[in-house]
Amino acid sequence: MELDxxxxxxxxxxxxxxxxANRAPTASAATGPAQPGVSWDKAPCRFCGTxxxxxVGVKGGRVVAVAGDPEAEVNRGLLCVKGYHxxxxxxxxxxxxxxxxxxxxxxxxxxxxxxxxxxADRVEADPKGFAIYGSGQWTIPEGYAAQKFMKGGLANNxxxxxxxLCMASAVTGFLATYGVDEPAxxxxxxxxxxxxxxxGNNPAEMHPVxxxxxxxxxxxxxxxLIIDISTRRTRSTAHAQHYLEFRPHTDLAIANGILHQxxxxxxxxxxxxxxxxxxxxxxxxxGLHGRSISFDEFKQAVAEYTxxxxxxxxxxxxxxxxxxxxLFGRRDVRITSLWCMGMNQHTRGTxxxxxxxxxxxxxxxFGRPGDAPTSLTGQxxxxxxxxEVGTLAHLLPGGRLVQNAEHRKQAEEIWNLPEGRIHDExxxxxxxxxxxxxxxxxxxxxxxxxWVQVTNPGQTMPNRHKLFDPGVADPDKFLxxxxxxxxxxxxxxxxxxxxxxxxxxxxIFGNSERRTQQWFKMxxxxxxxxxxxxxxxxxxxRLHERxxxxxxxxxxxxxxxxxxxxxxxxxxxxxRRFREVNVDRALFxxxxxxxxxxxxxxxxxxxxxxxxxxxxxxxxxxDGTWRETRFxxxxxxxxxxxxxxxxxxxxxxxxxxxxxxxxxxxxxxPESPDADYPLWLCTGRVLxxxxxxxxxxxxxxxxxxxxxxxxxMHRDDARALSISDGEVVRVETRRGTIDLPxxxxxxxAPPRGTVFVPFxxxxxxxxxxxxDAHDPFSKQPDFKKCAARVRRIGEDANA
Amino acid sequence: MxxxxxxxxxxxxxxxxxxxxxxxxxxxxxxSGLSLGEAAAHRWPAVLEGGSAREIESRVELLRTLPGVAGxxxxxxxxxxxxxxxxxxxxxxxxxxG
Ligand code: SF4
Numbered sequence: 001m002e003l004d005x006x007x008x009x010x011x012x013x014x015x016x017x018x019x020x021a022n023r024a025p026t027a028s029a030a031t032g033p034a035q036p037g038v039s040w041d042k043a044p045c046r047f048c049g050t051x052x053x054x055x056v057g058v059k060g061g062r063v064v065a066v067a068g069d070p071e072a073e074v075n076r077g078l079l080c081v082k083g084y085h086x087x088x089x090x091x092x093x094x095x096x097x098x099x100x101x102x103x104x105x106x107x108x109x110x111x112x113x114x115x116x117x118x119x120a121d122r123v124e125a126d127p128k129g130f131a132i133y134g135s136g137q138w139t140i141p142e143g144y145a146a147q148k149f150m151k152g153g154l155a156n157n158x159x160x161x162x163x164x165l166c167m168a169s170a171v172t173g174f175l176a177t178y179g180v181d182e183p184a185x186x187x188x189x190x191x192x193x194x195x196x197x198x199x200g201n202n203p204a205e206m207h208p209v210x211x212x213x214x215x216x217x218x219x220x221x222x223x224x225l226i227i228d229i230s231t232r233r234t235r236s237t238a239h240a241q242h243y244l245e246f247r248p249h250t251d252l253a254i255a256n257g258i259l260h261q262x263x264x265x266x267x268x269x270x271x272x273x274x275x276x277x278x279x280x281x282x283x284x285x286x287g288l289h290g291r292s293i294s295f296d297e298f299k300q301a302v303a304e305y306t307x308x309x310x311x312x313x314x315x316x317x318x319x320x321x322x323x324x325x326x327l328f329g330r331r332d333v334r335i336t337s338l339w340c341m342g343m344n345q346h347t348r349g350t351x352x353x354x355x356x357x358x359x360x361x362x363x364x365x366f367g368r369p370g371d372a373p374t375s376l377t378g379q380x381x382x383x384x385x386x387x388e389v390g391t392l393a394h395l396l397p398g399g400r401l402v403q404n405a406e407h408r409k410q411a412e413e414i415w416n417l418p419e420g421r422i423h424d425e426x427x428x429x430x431x432x433x434x435x436x437x438x439x440x441x442x443x444x445x446x447x448x449x450x451w452v453q454v455t456n457p458g459q460t461m462p463n464r465h466k467l468f469d470p471g472v473a474d475p476d477k478f479l480x481x482x483x484x485x486x487x488x489x490x491x492x493x494x495x496x497x498x499x500x501x502x503x504x505x506x507x508i509f510g511n512s513e514r515r516t517q518q519w520f521k522m523x524x525x526x527x528x529x530x531x532x533x534x535x536x537x538x539x540x541x542r543l544h545e546r547x548x549x550x551x552x553x554x555x556x557x558x559x560x561x562x563x564x565x566x567x568x569x570x571x572x573x574x575x576r577r578f579r580e581v582n583v584d585r586a587l588f589x590x591x592x593x594x595x596x597x598x599x600x601x602x603x604x605x606x607x608x609x610x611x612x613x614x615x616x617x618x619x620x621x622x623d624g625t626w627r628e629t630r631f632x633x634x635x636x637x638x639x640x641x642x643x644x645x646x647x648x649x650x651x652x653x654x655x656x657x658x659x660x661x662x663x664x665x666x667x668x669x670p671e672s673p674d675a676d677y678p679l680w681l682c683t684g685r686v687l688x689x690x691x692x693x694x695x696x697x698x699x700x701x702x703x704x705x706x707x708x709x710x711x712x713m714h715r716d717d718a719r720a721l722s723i724s725d726g727e728v729v730r731v732e733t734r735r736g737t738i739d740l741p742x743x744x745x746x747x748x749a750p751p752r753g754t755v756f757v758p759f760x761x762x763x764x765x766x767x768x769x770x771x772d773a774h775d776p777f778s779k780q781p782d783f784k785k786c787a788a789r790v791r792r793i794g795e796d797a798n799a
Numbered sequence: 800m801x802x803x804x805x806x807x808x809x810x811x812x813x814x815x816x817x818x819x820x821x822x823x824x825x826x827x828x829x830x831s832g833l834s835l836g837e838a839a840a841h842r843w844p845a846v847l848e849g850g851s852a853r854e855i856e857s858r859v860e861l862l863r864t865l866p867g868v869a870g871x872x873x874x875x876x877x878x879x880x881x882x883x884x885x886x887x888x889x890x891x892x893x894x895x896x897g
Contacts, residue, residue: 011878013804016875017844021806064879077874084876219841
C-alpha cells in the first residue's frame with residue numbers, strides 16, 4: 001500500500017526517535033530520515049554555544065524538517081525546543097530583503113551597488129573613525145574576513161565582537177591561569193563527573209541538551225550530585241541536591257572559602273600543585289598577569305575566608321562552605337564546574353574565573369575525564385570566531401596580540417602584507433567603541449561610522465541611553481547594520497544590509513568545547529539578501545578599485561585574492577560568482593596557518609566536511625588521519641604534552657609549564673541597593689528565546705510560549721508594595737525606567753530583595769536600566785546586578 | 800501542523816516505572832495523538848501529532864510534567880504543512896496570535 005506523506009513523516013519521526021533513544025546511529029543517520037522528496041544535510045544548530053548538530057531536510061528550495069543528528073557526539077540526536085524550531089527561523093514574514101538607506105528620515109530601498117559605494121565613501125572619509133562591531137554568531141570565515149579587512153586592510157584595530165558582552169571574562173580567566181584561552185576539558189566531562197557544580201548558571205534552560213545529558217545519566221542509575229550556586233532559583237535548581245543561594249557579587253568569597261578549607265583541612269593536592277602550579281596575586285598597578293607569590297603568602301591571603309566569614313559576606317551557610325571544601329578535598333570523586341554569564345558578566349569577572357580555576361587546581365580536580373573547570377558560551381561561535389579568529393580589539397587570529405611586534409609580523413607574513421601595515425595599538429573594546437560613537441566628534445567621539453554585523457546592540461548594549469541612543473541621534477554619526485530581521489538596531493541604522501542566514505550560506509562555527517563544525521548552503525537567501533562575508537569582500541573590492549592602498553597585499557594583489565582554476569583572480573566580489581565558489585574553503589585554509597601558532601591546530605576544510613566537528617588541536621597522524629583532542633594539557637590525550645609527562649601547561653604565563661592559582665579578594669560591587677533603590681536587578685535569558693529573540697520571536701510556538709518580558713519578584717517584596725501577580729509595575733534604576741508585568745513564583749524565583757528581568761523583549765528594553773561598569777581586564781560589563789526599585793504605576797517614587 | 804519525534808526520558812529504567820507512565824498516558828485524553836515506540840531502558844521513543852501548534856506545545860509540556868517522566872527531548876520536527884500553505888495563511892500562523 002502506498003503510504004501518504006503524513007505516514008512517511010510519522011515513520012521518519014519514529015525512526016529518528018528510536019535512533020536517539022537507543023543512542024545508536026542508524027542507516028538513516030548519514031542521510032537523514034527517509035521522506036519522499038526531502039534531501040538532508042548536516043549543520044550545527046544556529047542558536048546556542050552547545051553546538052548541537054541538526055539534520056536539515058530541504059524540499060522545493062525550503063527547509064521543511066529538522067532532526068537531531070544521531071551521529072553528532074554533542075547531542076546524539078537530541079535537540080532542545082529552540083533547536084527543533086530552528087528551520088522556521090528562516091521564514092519570518094519580515095525578513096530584510098533589500099538594502100535600505102535612510103533618506104529624509106525614512107529608510108528607502110537602494111541597490112547593492114549604491115550600498116557598497118556608501119560604505120566605501122564612509123571609509124575613505126574617515127578610515128581611522130570606522131569601526132566594526134561583530135559577533136559570536138559570525139561564522140569563522142565571516143569574522144576572519146572582517147578581521148583581515150580591518151586590521152590587515154585599513155590598519156585599524158577598532159573591531160570587537162558582542163562576545164565582549166558574554167564571555168570576555170572567561171578569556172581573561174583562562175589567559176591569567178593557563179596563558180592560553182579556552183577550556184581544557186570538554187562535554188565528555190559531563191559523562192564522567194560525580195559532582196556537577198553550576199556556578200551562577202542555569203544550564204537546564206540555557207544549555208538544555210548538555211544538561212539533559214546529566215539528567216539522562218541519573219535516569220540510568222548513575223549517582224550525580226548537582227550543586228546549584230546561584231542568586232535565584234531556576235529550572236536547574238529543581239534538579240540539584242544542594243542549592244546555595246548567595247548575595248549578588250559574593251561568589252568570590254565562596255571560592256576563597258573553598259580554597260581556605262582545602263588548606264585548613266590539609267586536603268589540597270600537594271603533589272599536583274607542587275609539580276604543576278604556581279601562585280599569583282594582584283599587582284600594583286593591576287595587570288592581567290599580576291605578581292607571583294609563595295604558597296605561604298597565598299595561605300595567609302585566604303586565611304580570612306573562614307566558613308563563618310564567608311557566610312557573613314555571602315549568606316551561604318558555613319556548613320555548605322565546609323561541604324564544598326570537603327568535596328573538593330576528596331580524591332575519589334570527579335568534579336566538573338560549569339559557568340556562563342553569571343561569572344562572566346561581573347565587574348570582578350576575571351577574578352572569579354581565576355578563582356574557580358584555582359579551586360580545581362589546588363584540589364587537583366583537573367585533567368582527568370570528569371574533573372574540569374569549564375566555561376560555556378552563549379553564542380554558536382563565540383569560541384570559534386570571537387576567540388580563535390581573534391576578532392577582539394586587541395587580538396589577531398591564532399591568539400596573536402596586536403601590541404606584540406613579532407605577532408604582527410607573523411600576521412603580515414601570512415596575509416602577505418608589507419611589514420608595518422598592522423597598527424600596534426589596541427582598538428576600542430565594545431563599551432569604549434560605543435562610548436566613542438555616542439559621543440559628539442567635538443567632544444572627542446572619534447568613531448564616526450559603525451558597521452554592525454550579525455548582532456543587535458540596540459537591544460543588548462548596557463545603559464543604552466548612554467551607549468547607543470546618542471550615536472543614533474547624532475547626524476554626524478553613521479550606523480550600518482547587516483541583519484536578517486528588523487531589530488532595535490536596524491531601526492536606528494542609516495544603512496541596512498539584508499543578510500543571508502544559517503543554511504542560506506556556507507558556514508563554520510566553533511562551539512564551547514573547541515569543536516569546529518562546518519556546513520554547506522542548502523537554500524537560497526530571500527530577495528536580495530547576501531552573505532555577510534560577501535558584503536565585507538565587496539566593500540574591500542570597491543576600495544581596491546578606488547585605489548585604497550590597504551586593499552592590496554605587498555605584491556599588489558587584492559587583499560582577498562583567491563586564485564581561480566587556470567590562473568588569475570577569482571572575482572568573488574561579484575555576487576553571482578561568489579555563490580558559485582566556496583569562499584569559505586579558501587578563507588579557512590588561509591586562516592588555518594594561524595591556528596598552529598598557539599597549538600590550536602585545525603584540520604583541512606574537507607576533514608570537517610566529512611565530520612560532525614572536531615575539537616582542536618586536531619593533529620595529523622602518521623596514517624594521514626586527523627586526531628582531535630578532548631583533554632588539553634593531559635599527557636594521555638594532548639599531543640603537545642611531552643612524552644611521559646602527566647600534565648604540561650605549555651603556554652604557562654610563567655613559562656615553566658605551570659598553571660597559576662590566584663588569590664583574588666572579594667570586593668564590593670560598584671552599585672548596591674540603597675534607600676532609594678533597594679532591590680538588586682538581575683537580567684538574563686529564557687529557554688524559549690535565543691538572546692534578543694530577533695529570530696525566535698518569528699517562530700510562533702516559541703513566541704506564544706514566551707510572548708513578552710516580565711519582572712520576577714519575591715512574594716514578600718510584592719506584598720510589601722501591595723503589588724499583585726500579573727500587575728504591570730514600573731521598574732527603575734538610576735539610568736532608566738520600564739513597565740513590566742510582575743511574575744511571582746514564575747519560571748525563576750528570586751529571593752527577597754532581588755528582581756529578575758529577561759532581555760529578549762525588544763518592546764521592553766531592560767538594558768535602558770543596566771549598568772555599563774565593567775571588569776578592568778576583560779572590559780565585560782556587569783548585566784547581572786545593579787540597584788533598582790519597583791513601584792506601582794501612578795505612585796510617586798518618594799511616597 | 801508539525802509532527803514531532805520525541806524521546807521521553809523516564810526517571811529510571813524499571814519496568815514498573817514504564818508501566819506507570821503508560822497507564823498515566825492512557826488516562827490522558829489530551830495525549831491520544833501520541834504513539835509510543837519500543838522503549839530502550841529509560842528512553843521511550845514517541846511520535847506526537849494532531850491538533851493545532853498550540854495543542855502540540857501544551858501536550859509536550861503535559862508530557863514533560865507527568866509523574867515518572869524526567870524530561871522530553873524532541874529529536875525530529877516536520878513543518879512542511881505549515882510552509883506549504885498560502886503565504887497569507889502561513890503569515891497568520893507564523894505571526895498572528897492564533
Ligand atoms: S541546546 Fe543550543 S545548540 Fe542545542 S538545539 Fe538547543 S539551542 Fe540548539
